[in-house]
Amino acid sequence: MSIEQHDEWSELVVGRSLDALEPGDDARLSAHLAGCSDCRALLSEMRQVASSMAYDVADAEPPAELINRIRDALPQHALGSGPLVPVLADQRRRRASRSARVAHRSRPLLAAAAAVVVAVLVSSGVFVARADHDRDQTRSALQAETAVIGNLQHGSSYSVSLRSGGPAAGFAAVNGSTVDLVATGLDRNNAGTMYVLWAATGRGATMTAVRGFSVTTAGQTVVTATLPAGMTKPTIFGVTEQEGTTLPRTPGTVILGSSSAA
Amino acid sequence: MIGPLALPRARSAEPSSGHPALEDAALVALVLEHDTSALEQLYARYGKPCYGLSRRILGDEQLAQDVVQEVFLTLWRDASRYDPSRGAFATWLLSMTHHKAVDVVRREENLRKRRLAAEAVEATASPQPEPDDAAWTGLRRDRVRAALARLPEPQREALGLAYYGGYTQREIAGLTGTPLGTVKTRMLAGMRKLRGVLETALDEGGER
Numbered sequence: 001m002s003i004e005q006h007d008e009w010s011e012l013v014v015g016r017s018l019d020a021l022e023p024g025d026d027a028r029l030s031a032h033l034a035g036c037s038d039c040r041a042l043l044s045e046m047r048q049v050a051s052s053m054a055y056d057v058a059d060a061e062p063p064a065e066l067i068n069r070i071r072d073a074l075p076q077h078a079l080g081s082g083p084l085v086p087v088l089a090d091q092r093r094r095r096a097s098r099s100a101r102v103a104h105r106s107r108p109l110l111a112a113a114a115a116v117v118v119a120v121l122v123s124s125g126v127f128v129a130r131a132d133h134d135r136d137q138t139r140s141a142l143q144a145e146t147a148v149i150g151n152l153q154h155g156s157s158y159s160v161s162l163r164s165g166g167p168a169a170g171f172a173a174v175n176g177s178t179v180d181l182v183a184t185g186l187d188r189n190n191a192g193t194m195y196v197l198w199a200a201t202g203r204g205a206t207m208t209a210v211r212g213f214s215v216t217t218a219g220q221t222v223v224t225a226t227l228p229a230g231m232t233k234p235t236i237f238g239v240t241e242q243e244g245t246t247l248p249r250t251p252g253t254v255i256l257g258s259s260s261a262a
Numbered sequence: 263m264i265g266p267l268a269l270p271r272a273r274s275a276e277p278s279s280g281h282p283a284l285e286d287a288a289l290v291a292l293v294l295e296h297d298t299s300a301l302e303q304l305y306a307r308y309g310k311p312c313y314g315l316s317r318r319i320l321g322d323e324q325l326a327q328d329v330v331q332e333v334f335l336t337l338w339r340d341a342s343r344y345d346p347s348r349g350a351f352a353t354w355l356l357s358m359t360h361h362k363a364v365d366v367v368r369r370e371e372n373l374r375k376r377r378l379a380a381e382a383v384e385a386t387a388s389p390q391p392e393p394d395d396a397a398w399t400g401l402r403r404d405r406v407r408a409a410l411a412r413l414p415e416p417q418r419e420a421l422g423l424a425y426y427g428g429y430t431q432r433e434i435a436g437l438t439g440t441p442l443g444t445v446k447t448r449m450l451a452g453m454r455k456l457r458g459v460l461e462t463a464l465d466e467g468g469e470r
Contacts, residue, residue: 018453050360074335
């Protein structure tokens with residue numbers, strides 16, 4: 001290879017390291033890289049140089065909500081790519097740890113919550129055949145819902161039914177400082193908005209934003225959150241859809257809520 | 263080869279639970295086994311630089327969050343794509359972040375028009391880093407800025423438009439009124455010089 005040819009490939013390698021190639025050049029370089037170890041080594045090196053330019057950009061704190069969004073999306077992605085058991089084992093481990101803090105059982109509440117879940121699943125057509133992807137996601141949601149019901153076997157836990165003016169329905173399950181929202185019929189949230197779960201300790205008490213979440217797939221939604229510091233035994237819950245990505249101070253229109261919140 | 267620009271292994275802002283002392287490669291190995299706490303640890307280390315970079319490129323906070331989410335979900339789905347023998351994890355993760363952010367900015371052409379507003383956000387809304395981070399971040403940023411400052415202006419401009427703007431070589435030629443061949447030559451020369459300056463700085467600093 002002549003020096004001129006070598007430099008031409010080096011220019012394309014640099015372009016690739018900066019994600020700055022036109023599609024045609026990119027394809028040409030890919031074909032060349034398959035047989036040129038020198039250019040592959042140069043690309044690896046130039047990528048490190050390019051990445052160093054990232055350090056000229058100030059770190060920015062992502063909203064706290066983002067890690068929750070990532071957590072929520074994990075099982076769906078893991079199921080889509082195959083490895084089901086480790087993810088569910090991890091979920092069970094975390095939930096078992098949480099359950100271990102509670103000592104007693106409450107069968108009436110468990111039965112009530114189970115009835116709500118059955119109603120939720122039937123009304124949303126869980127048992128209707130779906131495409132594989134949907135089935136995987138449904139299976140994931142069902143597993144999560146089953147875990148929530150399992151937690152309700154413990155004495156200090158309780159659930160609150162949530163209803164809407166439309167097809168959305170669900171319940172909030174409280175176990176100590178943790179609340180699980182199980183819902184169906186929530187549409188995918190609009191771009192630039194998020195759903196927000198609110199809680200209050202009783203009629204007339206201030207509704208407090210517990211956490212935001214996104215719905216990326218129509219069907220079942222299971223969201224786990226920690227109650228705000230100082231809040232104990234909330235009995236009023238609501239779900240709103242609000243603009244932005246930071247938790248608002250006041251709720252908008254309640255889409256789904258307990259009878260006192262809706 | 264340069265490589266020592268990786269972030270510190272354990273940063274002060276990391277959660278106390280999980281695997282705070284593990285190196286990146288060990289955490290990636292745990293992510294391969296679908297250990298969620300390992301993923302969260304990596305997010306604690308690199309979520310901020312990834313978000314900062316994608317926000318700089320996109321100028322849109324919501325899209326930047328989407329990019330960061332997709333980056334960490336990609337890591338979760340297929341952590342085996344990271345090969346430790348080919349460089350630091352930070353390099354790989356930031357490269358992926360850059361690539362995904364550039365994909366988005368090219369789909370959303372009008373985003374570029376909003377970049378000036380985004381830079382204003384960058385200047386005014388960036389949180390103050392933790393004290394331990396501040397020292398490291400400041401050193402790292404000073405070093406890169408000094409290296410970029412030593413480039414001739416046309417080279418620095420070409421690299422900046424490509425890396426921070428998401429423009430292709432052909433687009434840069436159009437924007438700057440420069441022949442495409444000259445743009446490619448400038449970028450190659452600029453990257454070679456940047457590599458040399460960074461290596462020299464690291465040798466002088468005697469750092470990892």
